[in-house]
Amino acid sequence: MSDFEQPVNVNLPPWVDAELRLLGGLNERLFKLLAAIQKTGSINQAAKEIGMTYKGGWEMIERANNLAPKVLVSTAVGGSQGGGTRLTPAGLSFLELFTRIQQEHRQFLEQLNQRLTSSQDVVFLLKRLIMKASARNQLFGKVVSVFAGTVNVTLEIVLKGGETLVATITKESAEALGIQKGLAVVGLIKAPQIMLVTDFGGYRLSARNQLAGTITRIQLGAVNAEVIIALKGGDSIAATVTNESIESLALAVGNPATAVFKAGAVVIGVAAE
Structure with a gap:
């Protein structure tokens, strides 16, 4: 069983259905x-x-x-x-x-x-495909560490490419979701909550999540633009920035960029039983 597999739920609805x-x-x-x-x-x-x-x-x-x-x-x-x-x-x-x-x-x-349903990977993929959420970014991974504080719980989630996603949620949420080491989860991040950095200029940032990758697509709008960054492991992450930021940061397809966002900006989801 791979790191991202979960036990198959035998009560799943039929994935293939067709009228004769x-x-x-x-x-x-x-x-x-x-x-x-x-x-x-x-x-x-x-x-x-x-x-x-x-x-x-x-x-x-x-x-x-x-x-x-x-x-x-x-x-x-x-x-x-x-x-x-x-x-x-x-x-x-x-x-x-x-x-x-x-x-x-x-x-x-x-x-x-x-x-x-006999394939663990296929079942988990199908569960992902039918999930509906307003958050533009949906990153799947496995919880590798859980740090419980007085009020909040901080999770470290390894993505399929080896990158680490950090999320902070309340203790009540962690208990309700059954958060534990080894659990497969999805991290939801809204695109406007992601900042793009191209040059740290010798500074270090307090934001826990700093995912480096390469810009693969820029979709310009009337005021804002959506920038897609491909991570090394194959995941992609979308950020919404102003059109002025595209020019000031000299963002272009093929250029490196880092998606930066706080741990509190990550919403955690788990597969329903």
Whole structure:
């Protein structure tokens, strides 16, 4: 097991899901309608049962009948429930065939999901991809040290490239998140909270986080610009600076720069159980 792996949660939702759809736009909804017609004997009642309008149910059946080499649904107009409606032998055969194919389709999806969840790295990546947060920067790593003070707890997190990210959170937050050495976490940092330094001029800064890298992209806006810095280990970090700062610091793609931010600017997240 690698440093960044966590135990797989067997209760994870399916990562791969897909509707079975045949050529000509024949999808699961048609076969749900056919099954409901077989059950109720009425297009009107069948459409209501699967959440369709009466008109929509009729149009779907008419299209299916036109596409099929044999009529699938036989209708007799009349009566408050739309007359007598039944599946023809061809319709019953078609529904039974689709049901069998659908079962095989579900088994295939289950096998795919089992293969995905058997990989620790894939599961952790998928968890990262579905996470939503407003913070522009999301850096994943492993807690390597925990320093508890009277009020706050300081964490040192090693990123995948070996860089160290320092975060300070309250003791209550650390306890609620179950922070401990070896835990895989994500550090969230908003882009405006990051300062860029190109020349320290012999000075040392009090900010605990100083991540050096190379500028890979600059996106200019009306007032501010977003600067992307690639770290040596492969992570990237975005900073929001003014357009004037771009000129005064002579920021350009390919130039070195250091992202500087305080430990208190890092919000810590952990994977839900």
